[in-house]
Amino acid sequence: MTNISGKVALVTGASSGIGAATALKLAKAGARVGIAARRTDKLEALKSEIVSMGGEALMIAMDVVDAASVEAGVKKLADAFGSIDILVNNAGLMPLSDVDQFKTNEWHRMVDVNVKGLLNVTAAVLPQMIGQHSGHIFNMSSIAGRKVFKGLSVYCATKHAVAAFSDGLRMEIGQKHNIRVTCIQPGAVATELYDHITDARYRQQMDDLAKQMTFLQGSDIGDTIVFAAQAPAHVNVAELFVLPVEQGW
Numbered sequence: 309m310t311n312i313s314g315k316v317a318l319v320t321g322a323s324s325g326i327g328a329a330t331a332l333k334l335a336k337a338g339a340r341v342g343i344a345a346r347r348t349d350k351l352e353a354l355k356s357e358i359v360s361m362g363g364e365a366l367m368i369a370m371d372v373v374d375a376a377s378v379e380a381g382v383k384k385l386a387d388a389f390g391s392i393d394i395l396v397n398n399a400g401l402m403p404l405s406d407v408d409q410f411k412t413n414e415w416h417r418m419v420d421v422n423v424k425g426l427l428n429v430t431a432a433v434l435p436q437m438i439g440q441h442s443g444h445i446f447n448m449s450s451i452a453g454r455k456v457f458k459g460l461s462v463y464c465a466t467k468h469a470v471a472a473f474s475d476g477l478r479m480e481i482g483q484k485h486n487i488r489v490t491c492i493q494p495g496a497v498a499t500e501l502y503d504h505i506t507d508a509r510y511r512q513q514m515d516d517l518a519k520q521m522t523f524l525q526g527s528d529i530g531d532t533i534v535f536a537a538q539a540p541a542h543v544n545v546a547e548l549f550v551l552p553v554e555q556g557w
């Protein structure tokens with residue numbers, strides 16, 4: 309088993325949902341966590357929670373779309389804690405709509421955050437991990453990165469891109485630089501993700517879905533991330549496909 313106590317983790321999208329829950333779980337396992345997002349008030353509350361349970365956290369105001377903000381945030385963490393051992397590339401959004409509604413701003417936003425943002429953070433952290441000859445990168449895909457659903461065409465495209473990038477990244481840097489890469493593909497998780505849906509019909513559909521099954525909690529995903537991070541050093545849990553039992557599709 310890999311002991312992650314004292315290891316340094318960077319979690320993007322840590323201000324809510326899966327990211328916040330994962331930062332807490334990593335901190336509980338002893339990791340020192342850099343918590344990154346745009347809403348710093350939420351990060352402050354999370355930092356207090358981590359500190360009150362005896363953990364260590366560094367707040368990082370970061371917009372993953374802005375490469376300069378990402379680089380500054382990664383430098384701040386490396387300077388403060390000395391290394392970056394675990395990266396959880398989690399920031400993302402899912403405003404659903406049909407393509408023929410032409411909500412092109414939302415399409416571009418998803419590509420910018422879910423794909424380009426993830427690439428920005430990877431590019432900023434990877435040199436540090438290569439220098440250390442160790443590290444573990446978690447990339448947040450989705451069930452929508454394995455299957456395609458109506459109303460999710462662009463979102464599915466972004467999450468398929470994350471899955472494809474993760475597998476290629478694993479092949480390129482795993483053996484060469486001793487860096488593990490895990491692609492996570494959750495089903496329905498109870499978070500703020502659905503709050504950003506501007507299409508009334510799809511918003512209603514997601515609310516109805518929540519009445520049909522017990523969604524996962526962000527902490528369930530945090531647990532699986534800690535599980536993979538704690539796997540023995542020679543083990544790369546390359547994929548995690550985690551669903552509510554009642555999600556029958």
Ligand SMILES: NC(=O)c1ccc[n+]([C@@H]2O[C@H](COP(=O)([O-])OP(=O)(O)OC[C@H]3O[C@@H](n4cnc5c(N)ncnc54)[C@H](OP(=O)(O)O)[C@@H]3O)[C@@H](O)[C@H]2O)c1
Pocket residue numbers: 320321322323324325326327344345346347348370371372373398399400401402421425448449450451493494495496497498499500501502526
């Ligand atoms: N909930 C689900 O059912 C589900 C299922 C599969 C996969 N996922 C994926 O899980 C990830 C986390 O989502 P969630 O469900 O936890 O939703 P959430 O509660 O809405 O969290 C999204 C996080 O992304 C951050 N974010 C968005 N845009 C950002 C930007 N430009 N720069 C930095 N951070 C940004 C948000 O922080 P700020 O707004 O403070 O910046 C927030 O912390 C996403 O990648 C999502 O696609 C979710």
